[in-house]
Amino acid sequence: MSDVQELLPTMAAAAEEVGALLLATPRPAPAADLAGYRRAFDALEAPAVAILHRRLDPLRPGTPWADEMETRLPESGEVWVVDAVDGAVQFLQHLPQFCVSLALVKDGEPVAAALHAPLLGETYLAAAGAGATRNGAAVAPSAKTDPQLAVVATSHPPFLGATQPEAAEPAGRALTAVLPAVAAVRNLGPTAWQLADTAAGRLDAFWEFGRDDANLLAGALIAREAGALVTDVRGRPWRAGAESVLVAGPGLHPALQGLLAPVSR
Structure with missing residues (x-):
């Protein structure tokens, strides 16, 4: 240990x-x-x-x-x-x-x-x-591969309009891009918990625009250790200070990245 x-x-x-x-x-x-x-x-x-x-x-x-x-x-x-x-x-x-x-x-x-x-x-x-x-009990991410069956989630850093106004526009474009491609989009409260629920397959994916380290670090580790892919929307490994995050199982991640990368600034 x-x-x-x-x-x-x-x-x-x-x-x-x-x-x-x-x-x-x-x-x-x-x-x-x-x-x-x-x-x-x-x-x-x-x-x-x-x-x-x-x-x-x-x-x-x-x-x-x-x-x-x-x-x-x-x-x-x-x-x-x-x-x-x-x-x-x-x-x-x-x-x-x-x-x-x-x-x-x-x-x-x-x-x-x-x-x-x-x-x-x-x-x-x-x-x-x-x-x-x-x-x-060990958790693992969703095994889905079809975005049309996916229940995904998103959120935003606190006080986004006042602290990171530059992230608001891509966040809006992202919702427009993702909504037609998936079964449902939700925001279910604490960002860290939504990442953890993605790690466990309760949610199929999560994305966010804006720097949000305090709310992402714990959930990002849980997701990685469960076997989910934790990147920015361009597919680079997520690290503290990144301006976006995308978490999904390996089967869904490429499709969602394809939707989100073009709307990033």
């Missing part, structure tokens, strides 16, 4: 403890303005982050934590990329799609990941070179 694989039980326990806290937390009325949303988010996040620090810091003493909204990864060394309430918008809107997302990143690459959805009672885990599981 590798040293990063040995981290997974504690990462899972940490994510599940935060999940239990979220289930026990009364949801406030949806905020009417940005200041109210920020207050509600901070009140929700602070106790969850405290649990994660208590659980994770002893695993890698001195390892820094990346800022969730402005994730900057060091070129070398390790860093925790953590989202205690991945899908906070949904949580605060009284929607069910949220999870806890944890990733340990080394030299710019995710090497250990844990995702926990408390309402589903499900936990995805992966470590570099050790495969991916959901609730202890």
